[in-house]
Amino acid sequence: MSPGNDAVLLTGNHAVAWGARLARPKVVPVYPITPQTPILELLTEFQAQGELEAEIITPESEHSVMAACIAASLGGVRVFTATASQGLMLMHELLHYASGARAPIVMANVNRTIASPWGFWPDQTDSVAQRDTGWIQFYVESAQEGLDTVLQAFRIAERVRLPVMINLDAFYVSHSLEPVRVPPQALADEYLPPYAPEHYLDPARGESWGNVVTQEMYWRHRRDIGGAMDAVPEVAAEADREWQRLSGRGWDLVERYRCEGADLVVLTMGSMCGTAREAVDELRDAGHAAGLLKVRLFRPLPAAELRRALAGVRDVLVLDRNFSPGAGGVLHQELRAALYGTAAAPRVHGALAGVGGVNVPPAKIAELAGRARSSEPLPEAVWAR
Amino acid sequence: MSTASAAAITPQSFKSGVKPVWCPGCGDYSVLSSITKALAALGLAPENAAIVSGIGCSSRIPAYTSCYGFHGVHGRALPAATGLKIARPDLTVIVAGGDGDGYSIGGNHFLHACRRNVDLTYVVMDNHVYGMTKGQPSPTTEPDWDSKLAPGGTGLREFHPLVIALASGANFIARAFSGDPNGTADLIAQAVRHPGFSFIEVLSPCVTYRPEQRGWKDAVRPASVAVTDDPARAARRLMTDDGFNLGVLYAGRRAPYRAAPQHEPQSPASLELDFAL
Ligand SMILES: Cc1ncc(C[n+]2csc(CCOP(=O)(O)OP(=O)(O)O)c2C)c(N)n1
Ligand code: SF4
Numbered sequence: 001m002s003p004g005n006d007a008v009l010l011t012g013n014h015a016v017a018w019g020a021r022l023a024r025p026k027v028v029p030v031y032p033i034t035p036q037t038p039i040l041e042l043l044t045e046f047q048a049q050g051e052l053e054a055e056i057i058t059p060e061s062e063h064s065v066m067a068a069c070i071a072a073s074l075g076g077v078r079v080f081t082a083t084a085s086q087g088l089m090l091m092h093e094l095l096h097y098a099s100g101a102r103a104p105i106v107m108a109n110v111n112r113t114i115a116s117p118w119g120f121w122p123d124q125t126d127s128v129a130q131r132d133t134g135w136i137q138f139y140v141e142s143a144q145e146g147l148d149t150v151l152q153a154f155r156i157a158e159r160v161r162l163p164v165m166i167n168l169d170a171f172y173v174s175h176s177l178e179p180v181r182v183p184p185q186a187l188a189d190e191y192l193p194p195y196a197p198e199h200y201l202d203p204a205r206g207e208s209w210g211n212v213v214t215q216e217m218y219w220r221h222r223r224d225i226g227g228a229m230d231a232v233p234e235v236a237a238e239a240d241r242e243w244q245r246l247s248g249r250g251w252d253l254v255e256r257y258r259c260e261g262a263d264l265v266v267l268t269m270g271s272m273c274g275t276a277r278e279a280v281d282e283l284r285d286a287g288h289a290a291g292l293l294k295v296r297l298f299r300p301l302p303a304a305e306l307r308r309a310l311a312g313v314r315d316v317l318v319l320d321r322n323f324s325p326g327a328g329g330v331l332h333q334e335l336r337a338a339l340y341g342t343a344a345a346p347r348v349h350g351a352l353a354g355v356g357g358v359n360v361p362p363a364k365i366a367e368l369a370g371r372a373r374s375s376e377p378l379p380e381a382v383w384a385r
Numbered sequence: 386m387s388t389a390s391a392a393a394i395t396p397q398s399f400k401s402g403v404k405p406v407w408c409p410g411c412g413d414y415s416v417l418s419s420i421t422k423a424l425a426a427l428g429l430a431p432e433n434a435a436i437v438s439g440i441g442c443s444s445r446i447p448a449y450t451s452c453y454g455f456h457g458v459h460g461r462a463l464p465a466a467t468g469l470k471i472a473r474p475d476l477t478v479i480v481a482g483g484d485g486d487g488y489s490i491g492g493n494h495f496l497h498a499c500r501r502n503v504d505l506t507y508v509v510m511d512n513h514v515y516g517m518t519k520g521q522p523s524p525t526t527e528p529d530w531d532s533k534l535a536p537g538g539t540g541l542r543e544f545h546p547l548v549i550a551l552a553s554g555a556n557f558i559a560r561a562f563s564g565d566p567n568g569t570a571d572l573i574a575q576a577v578r579h580p581g582f583s584f585i586e587v588l589s590p591c592v593t594y595r596p597e598q599r600g601w602k603d604a605v606r607p608a609s610v611a612v613t614d615d616p617a618r619a620a621r622r623l624m625t626d627d628g629f630n631l632g633v634l635y636a637g638r639r640a641p642y643r644a645a646p647q648h649e650p651q652s653p654a655s656l657e658l659d660f661a662l
Binding site for chain 2: 031032033034037040041044045048058060061086115118
């Protein structure tokens with residue numbers, strides 16, 4: 001197929017591969033892992049057909065993949081990779097290194113349970129566990145959003161010089177076929193010009209990266225990463241507006257679905273948003289003022305926007321498809337922290353819903369919403385099954 | 386070592402009853418059966434042995450046996466097995482996995498397991514492909530193997546596991562073929578008996594992604610030269626080997642790793658005493 005304006009059926013993985021192709025990366029180091037492998041497969045096919053001028057390398061593990069990504073990126077070229085679950089776990093050390101090196105790598109991560117025991121189910125613990133690594137994180141709900149977010153991610157990464165991770169739930173997004181509009185290359189090129197970093201490791205200049213620094217230099221460097229993160233909500237909002245202008249599609253950093261006048265708002269991220277939309281529709285039909293807030297940008301958490309969106313709401317129900325033993329649901333904890341001390345903050349109820357991929361039908365969400373309305377919130381998230 | 390009478394123990398005693406999910410015709414079925422035959426021939430009971438694996442189709446083996454099993458993370462079977470053997474030297478520890486698990490992501494551990502020479506038996510089901518993730522080239526894949534995922538081949542030289550094992554200090558090196566389950570069982574039993582780190586490469590076809598490997602049955606042959614304990618002779622032999630000579634190719638005399646003296650493992654009776662109120 002060729003890109004154009006007609007919708008074609010693509011899985012989330014293939015849509016992400018299309019996004020990567022349209023971004024014209026030069027180096028793609030990647031190691032196969034279920035359920036990410038179709039991304040690697042399609043990129044290889046594009047390359048074999050001469051449609052992707054990238055060097056695809058398959059190092060001996062994900063740790064080596066990220067090492068190759070960092071070095072290639074610091075060498076001044078656009079770099080893409082993809083992984084899932086255990087692969088992301090193995091990269092952990094180098095995820096910190098990548099943001100420290102200010103390498104604008106873009107990586108898709110297919111959210112899958114982490115061992116042990118073994119499982120192949122959708123669960124976001126793998127990526128929320130990387131929240132302190134200095135990577136910007138998006139969570140997408142659909143294949144189209146996956147494609148568009150890859151392009152936006154490069155634009156953001158290269159502006160703020162931080163790496164970006166795009167997360168899509170295993171199977172629900174990665175393997176489901178959906179109609180997707182693949183933008184023409186010219187449109188992608190207009191949106192994302194060739195990568196021409198102001199500064200890169202140029203052999204002609206003989207510079208190096210990664211030396212031991214003083215305490216003073218170290219903290220300044222960390223503070224600068226913080227400054228770059230602080231700029232992300234604005235830069236990401238601009239990237240989304242510009243994409244909306246060119247393609248007609250915008251996704252927002254936090255999407256408000258039927259939130260007008262809502263006294264109860266369901267807040268979640270990833271594929272669960274699709275189910276929550278259904279639940280909200282059912283609740284609205286039954287005469288309840290319910291809405292959905294979809295957190296698309298999770299790192300940095302757009303706290304100011306969340307506070308604005310939740311002003312005047314009585315109850316918020318957070319659905320976490322992740323579990324941090326000893327802390328509960330990560331999104332629940334983060335939202336509570338973001339709202340703490342604000343005047344007239346909503347009551348925050350947390351549910352560990354969908355951990356390990358268990359199905360959470362709309363009726364379950366409606367039931368949890370009903371319970372949230374009628375009971376005092378607990379400090380901890382509760383298991384919902 | 387054994388606690389059960391040899392008469393009561395058969396290969397069947399080592400099967401868990403869990404039905405393997407391998408593709409019909411996969412070589413790993415025979416390797417599973419060879420491992421159970423070898424354990425029975427050694428006169429062990431299931432509780433005397435542990436099977437440790439990483440991740441891959443081949444690494445599913447522990448669940449299919451009734452021995453102690455540990456299905457770890459991708460590439461890390463050898464360090465896990467080393468920990469186990471040092472903690473419980475009385476157990477016979479077999480490490481099982483694939484060429485991707487053992488030579489790619491776990492390649493570093495392979496070198497150090499050979500060098501450390503802990504008394505383990507490492508069975509690698511080599512199918513020259515990552516089977517579980519659907520057919521990517523592995524380190525032992527031929528450079529010109531053309532596939533959708535590596536159009537025209539990788540162009541990369543193969544990894545030579547037996548040569549590397551020898552150079553790194555493995556004490557026993559053999560090659561087996563899954564199509565000869567009795568021969569493979571015999572080699573596994575010899576490997577277990579041999580002290581130190583024993584390495585067996587089992588040619589085990591992946592009929593789904595490498596269907597041409599069905600032809601291996603016509604390519605394999607018993608090695609024509611007798612086993613040697615001389616590393617220099619073994620090196621010459623392995624460097625000129627075409628990958629299809631079966632049998633023990635090296636049996637060395639390095640002293641195995643010795644753990645510091647251990648305390649007696651606690652008996653269930655003494656554990657119960659600890660919990661008595
Ligand atoms: C850290 C990590 N990366 C990637 C994977 C995905 N993965 C599972 S098995 C496998 C390769 C298996 O190949 P091999 O060891 O040759 O075993 P086979 O399936 O052929 O028996 C890969 C890449 C994983 N489980 N963990
Ligand atoms: S994919 Fe290959 S290695 Fe895996 S079970 Fe099937 S035949 Fe065996």
